[in-house]
Amino acid sequence: MKKYLFLLFIAITSVGAIPKTSVTPKLIVLISVDQMRGDYIERFKSQMPFVYQELYNGGLNYVNTHHFHAKTTTAGGHATLATGCLPSTHGIVDNNVYVRATRKTEYSILDTSISFLGVDRCSLQKVSAAKLQKSSIGDYIKMKDPLSKSYSVALKDRSSILMGGHLANRAYWFDGQSTQMVSTNYYAEPFPEWVTAFRADQLYASEIETGWLLNSSIPTVHNPLLDHDSATYECGTFQPWFPHTLKSIESVKEGENKIGTFMWNTPYGDEFVLKFAEQLIIKNQLGSDEHTDVLTISLSAADVIGHQFGPNSVEIVDYYTRLDHYLKVFITMLNQKIGKDNYVLALTADHGVVPMPEFSSLTDKAVRVESEQFDNDMLGIDQSLKQLFNLTESTFLEKSYEGVEPNFELLTAHHIDSFIYLDALKERLKKLSYVDQAYTPEDFIHSTNNENYKQQFKNSYDPRFGYYVQLLCTPLSLVDMRSCGTTHGTPYSYDTHVPFILYSPFIKPMKVKTSVKTIDIAPTLLGLADIDITKKVDGRNLLR
Numbered sequence: 183m184k185k186y187l188f189l190l191f192i193a194i195t196s197v198g199a200i201p202k203t204s205v206t207p208k209l210i211v212l213i214s215v216d217q218m219r220g221d222y223i224e225r226f227k228s229q230m231p232f233v234y235q236e237l238y239n240g241g242l243n244y245v246n247t248h249h250f251h252a253k254t255t256t257a258g259g260h261a262t263l264a265t266g267c268l269p270s271t272h273g274i275v276d277n278n279v280y281v282r283a284t285r286k287t288e289y290s291i292l293d294t295s296i297s298f299l300g301v302d303r304c305s306l307q308k309v310s311a312a313k314l315q316k317s318s319i320g321d322y323i324k325m326k327d328p329l330s331k332s333y334s335v336a337l338k339d340r341s342s343i344l345m346g347g348h349l350a351n352r353a354y355w356f357d358g359q360s361t362q363m364v365s366t367n368y369y370a371e372p373f374p375e376w377v378t379a380f381r382a383d384q385l386y387a388s389e390i391e392t393g394w395l396l397n398s399s400i401p402t403v404h405n406p407l408l409d410h411d412s413a414t415y416e417c418g419t420f421q422p423w424f425p426h427t428l429k430s431i432e433s434v435k436e437g438e439n440k441i442g443t444f445m446w447n448t449p450y451g452d453e454f455v456l457k458f459a460e461q462l463i464i465k466n467q468l469g470s471d472e473h474t475d476v477l478t479i480s481l482s483a484a485d486v487i488g489h490q491f492g493p494n495s496v497e498i499v500d501y502y503t504r505l506d507h508y509l510k511v512f513i514t515m516l517n518q519k520i521g522k523d524n525y526v527l528a529l530t531a532d533h534g535v536v537p538m539p540e541f542s543s544l545t546d547k548a549v550r551v552e553s554e555q556f557d558n559d560m561l562g563i564d565q566s567l568k569q570l571f572n573l574t575e576s577t578f579l580e581k582s583y584e585g586v587e588p589n590f591e592l593l594t595a596h597h598i599d600s601f602i603y604l605d606a607l608k609e610r611l612k613k614l615s616y617v618d619q620a621y622t623p624e625d626f627i628h629s630t631n632n633e634n635y636k637q638q639f640k641n642s643y644d645p646r647f648g649y650y651v652q653l654l655c656t657p658l659s660l661v662d663m664r665s666c667g668t669t670h671g672t673p674y675s676y677d678t679h680v681p682f683i684l685y686s687p688f689i690k691p692m693k694v695k696t697s698v699k700t701i702d703i704a705p706t707l708l709g710l711a712d713i714d715i716t717k718k719v720d721g722r723n724l725l726r
């Protein structure tokens with residue numbers, strides 16, 4: 183017997199005509215594809231026929247969804263997706279943060295008090311959700327109904343941990359040494375034996391032997407959207423051309439072995455995560471009763487591959503061709519095991535990515551400023567300030583593409599007015615051809631409109647963390663980078679624009695073009711389970 187009541191009617195809301203439902207799903211699945219830019223599904227529709235037809239056209243598709251913070255990186259992005267709050271509220275403003283009190287940069291989820299489970303020896307960093315200041319989707323579900331279950335899974339620790347939140351039964355992530363999923367004693371539930379046996383080196387023995395081969399159906403010749411497979415600005419773990427095999431691995435991260443590195447750097451890593459998620463559903467009987475369960479998944483190989491080869495590489499096209507198949511298999515499994523009527527799935531991402539400047543011909547501002555040049559420019563500015571204020575020591579404690587941390591103690595010791603110094607510093611930074619703005623918190627903290635991205639900087643600001651002077655580099659530029667690869671982390675639309683699709687047979691397919699924010703995802707998903715968190719978070723329920 184169907185035990186759900188669906189009140190399907192059209193509510194005229196600020197985002198247009200949205201079908202409103204009162205759904206109580208047995209399982210909520212939130213999938214984040216790390217670095218999946220908002221334009222990708224439309225762009226790769228030939229390579230992604232399942233996702234394009236079934237989700238993009240068959241779901242409630244918010245095509246104009248953006249993160250509303252400036253530092254568009256993985257930790258802050260996933261914490262935002264899970265909590266419905268801005269980084270300035272949930273406290274995870276970046277992957278690594280400069281801690282002002284200690285003057286040290288540390289991993290934003292570092293927690294030395296935890297112990298790893300599942301492996302005897304593990305060189306992974308000790309991490310937990312302790313520093314996340316807000317509750318996750320799974321936390322709210324479990325606070326309402328303690329018999330509900332919440333699990334999280336990803337290759338990356340920060341993605342899994344921050345999506346899982348505080349009350350998850352368990353969050354799992356990948357250890358590149360044992361090639362299995364691991365977890366910690368932060369979670370109360372016993373560590374299950376089956377996890378230790380679920381190893382990538384065994385499950386992917388034949389793929390590891392053959393390597394990652396280019397899908398033969400991908401048209402690589404005379405395709406204006408694609409760069410050459412061996413473009414000089416591609417680089418990373420492998421030699422930058424197909425096939426990507428164990429032999430073509432050029433560098434292995436500390437604590438990983440070659441097989442672990444292979445999984446991190448090929449689509450198979452994300453397929454492994456989805457297969458692991460399937461096992462989690464089966465072993466823990468997720469979605470099997472009236473207590474709504476939550477499963478969050480982040481597919482991190484997408485990001486690792488994107489950083490190395492860029493959004494216009496044949497590797498990225500090949501990745502999304504394969505992802506289409508992986509998601510088809512996963513959703514078919516959900517339909518069979520949970521039942522199409524019993525779950526709701528959301529697809530989104532933690533951030534986008536900038537094209538390789540060498541490939542981008544849109545503007546002459548698309549420049550790559552390598553770290554050596556950046557360091558020289560910063561040295562020049564520091565010299566000029568030393569001269570201006572009659573100092574012999576450096577006026578900088580730290581500097582990077584993110585900005586500059588001035589040596590305030592030195593300024594005080596020499597009775598230099600810090601405001602005069604900061605004005606002189608900002609003026610010099612803004613003269614660099616690749617810098618648009620240089621901000622101190624006073625410039626954006628009271629901002630009520632988003633002129634020059636000030637509100638997004640405010641939304642990424644936490645007084646405990648970050649350099650005092652922050653940089654907004656010119657659009658499409660890559661600053662303080664090595665000679666190859668690309669990244670994200672700016673308030674520009676290529677970094678903020680992500681997909682957001684709600685998929686359930688009870689949600690009418692529709693494309694919504696009105697602008698919405700990623701902080702709206704958690705309250706909207708929880709609204710489907712009759713939990714109203716809108717007064718506790720920065721986002722809103724889009725279906726109300």
Ligand SMILES: [Zn+2]
Nearest residue numbers: 216256485532
């Ligand atoms: Zn990411």
